[in-house]
Amino acid sequence: MDKFTENTIESKTIYDGKVVHLKVDDVTLPNGKTAKREIINHPGAVAVIAITEENKIVFVEQYRKPLEKSLIELPAGKLEKGEKPELTGIRELEEETGYTTNNLSLVTSFYTSPGFADELMYIYITDEIKKIENPPAGDEDEFVEILELSLDEAKKYVEEERIHDAKTNYAILYLHALGRF
Structure with a gap:
């Protein structure tokens, strides 16, 4: 496992469009703290x-x-x-x-x-x-x-x-x- 891995606790879809999908993930950081990540999924x-x-x-x-x-x-x-x-x-x-x-x-x-x-x-x-x-x-x-x-x-x-x-x-x-x- 990568020492910098952030594990997803929860993922919430904000927008699902023709070109992009936007979600907000709650993650656990390598130091045990939590953070939010705004992520755009794109088909390439x-x-x-x-x-x-x-x-x-x-x-x-x-x-x-x-x-x-x-x-x-x-x-x-x-x-x-x-x-x-x-x-x-x-x-x-x-x-x-x-x-x-x-x-x-x-x-x-x-x-x-x-x-x-x-x-x-x-x-x-x-x-x-x-x-x-x-x-x-x-x-x-x-x-x-x-x-x-x-x-x-x-x-x-x-x-x-x-x-x-x-x-x-x-x-x-x-x-x-x-x-x-």
Whole structure:
């Protein structure tokens, strides 16, 4: 047993939504005291680093209500129940960008906010993309614009905080470390 384990005494569901499940757990701490933990359960998500034949990275710009501003990000989306991450990646790439691929390689996975959420984000990469003649429709409440940027342009957007989320910053750092651009 992990010496830092917190044992759940009671768990109370606060909200059960389309994307997240919020609960409050009463826990026993390793020192015997008790505490409350606010926890968001999330099904997980997938992002795709899609690189064009011209060595441009495909991004989407979309409005993020919690931030009250638009961000430029990797195409990404939530895992559907029982869906394999690779299929989520292809589905989101198609819906958000109109590109598809038959070749995704896993780069990494990480927990987005382990202090309060269990969301596991997978990042895949592909440089074998092609435009779809009739791409599938995206979510009806999602409005995105597609951008194709060089790595240097993406780094500039990071400096300007137009790219300002963890998954996309990670992808840019990863591509920079590869030195392939």
